[in-house]
Amino acid sequence: MNFQNKTAISTGAASGMGLLFAQNFASLGGNVVMCDVNETLLLEKVAEINEKDGGRAIGVVCDVRDYSSVCAARDRAVAEFGSIDVLVNFAGGASTRIHKVDKVLYPELPDVPIDVYDWGLDVNLKGPFYFAHAVLGQMRTQKGGIVINLGSITGAEGSGYNPDYATAKAGLMYGLTKSIAQFGAKHNIRCVCVSPGPVLTRPEMARMQTPMGRAAEPQEIIDLCLFLISDKGQFINGENIMIDGGRNAMGRSVNK
Numbered sequence: 680m681n682f683q684n685k686t687a688i689s690t691g692a693a694s695g696m697g698l699l700f701a702q703n704f705a706s707l708g709g710n711v712v713m714c715d716v717n718e719t720l721l722l723e724k725v726a727e728i729n730e731k732d733g734g735r736a737i738g739v740v741c742d743v744r745d746y747s748s749v750c751a752a753r754d755r756a757v758a759e760f761g762s763i764d765v766l767v768n769f770a771g772g773a774s775t776r777i778h779k780v781d782k783v784l785y786p787e788l789p790d791v792p793i794d795v796y797d798w799g800l801d802v803n804l805k806g807p808f809y810f811a812h813a814v815l816g817q818m819r820t821q822k823g824g825i826v827i828n829l830g831s832i833t834g835a836e837g838s839g840y841n842p843d844y845a846t847a848k849a850g851l852m853y854g855l856t857k858s859i860a861q862f863g864a865k866h867n868i869r870c871v872c873v874s875p876g877p878v879l880t881r882p883e884m885a886r887m888q889t890p891m892g893r894a895a896e897p898q899e900i901i902d903l904c905l906f907l908i909s910d911k912g913q914f915i916n917g918e919n920i921m922i923d924g925g926r927n928a929m930g931r932s933v934n935k
Contacts, residue, residue: 680909682709682734686760687908688752690714690743690810691770693721695880696829699901700767705734707905712756712763714741714770743770743806746813753813763817765908767827768807768851773844774799788840796843803847804855811859815868823867827904828856830874832923848874852919860917869916871907875900876923889924 687704691697692713701711705728713728715721718740725738737759739752756763774780774795785791811826818824833841834848852872859870877887877894884894903922906912921927 680707680905682707682908684708685764685908686710686712686756686762687765687767688712688714688756688763688810688814689767689769690741690806692738693717693724695769696878696897696900697767697769698724699897700769700904701736702728703901703905704765705736706731707733709734709765710760711736712752712759713738714743714752716740716742743809744801746809749806749809749813753810753817757817762821763814764821764824765827766810766814766824767829767904768810769829770806771803771829771847773841774802775841782840788842791840799841799843800847803844804850807851808855811855811870815859815863818863818868819866824863825868825908826856826859826863826870827907828852828870828872830856830872830919832874832876832921832926834874835921835927856919857917864916869913871912871915871917872919873900873903873907874919874921874923876921876926887926888929889926890929891924893924895922895924 682704687709689697689701689711692701693715701713704711713725713736721738725736728736739755741752742748778795807828828851830852831848833845834852838845852874856870856872876889877884878897879894880897
């Protein structure tokens with residue numbers, strides 16, 4: 680795979696799979712615009728990428744909940760590199776985990792403060808929607824591009840404690856991805872959703888059951904994204920691709 684003269688925007692790029700994608704894309708010759716709210720960590724990771732051979736990285740401090748911030752990131756990408764060939768919406772996460780909600784104090788769904796769920800819907804659903812809306816005009820002008828949304832097995836299973844996360848991911852998997860694909864096909868713009876099961880971004884993910892008896896390595900998710908972007912993935916459009924070790928084939932939810 681060679682992504683020379685290609686530019687990707689990666690959200691949530693200061694850590695986790697957003698960072699891993701940026702590192703991989705740059706190592707394969709591409710330019711990457713790394714977006715995150717954590718300016719200190721973001722600039723540190725940008726510098727690390729630029730110290731190595733390959734493409735070039737720039738960092739843009741961006742809150743995916745703020746459309747003006749999203750548009751500023753888009754404008755910086757175009758000004759710096761002249762195109763946006765790839766958008767990968769990595770930014771997100773389970774709101775109750777990120778906000779450290781105490782299940783003793785807030786044991787069930789109705790007990791969780793609504794502002795926690797608001798954050799989850801804004802980051803996990805509106806963020807990808809905002810970024811897609813912001814970059815699709817540029818992709819239409821340049822007559823091509825791909826948007827990759829990050830879904831989750833939770834979008835198919837549901838969650839009795841994190842309904843915001845399940846709702847947002849289902850929206851990406853079955854609504855936003857198909858809608859962008861319908862709009863974009865005539866402009867040579869594709870959209871695909873990659874929906875992981877458990878991924879070893881955190882040790883506790885190893886406890887989630889899969890028929891294969893393990894969680895995915897983060898690189899396995901990135902490898903699928905890179906394939907979809909590459910010349911070998913050009914006829915894949917409008918699909919939600921589960922990469923979950925067969926968890927969805929279990930036919931039942933084990934989420935609590």
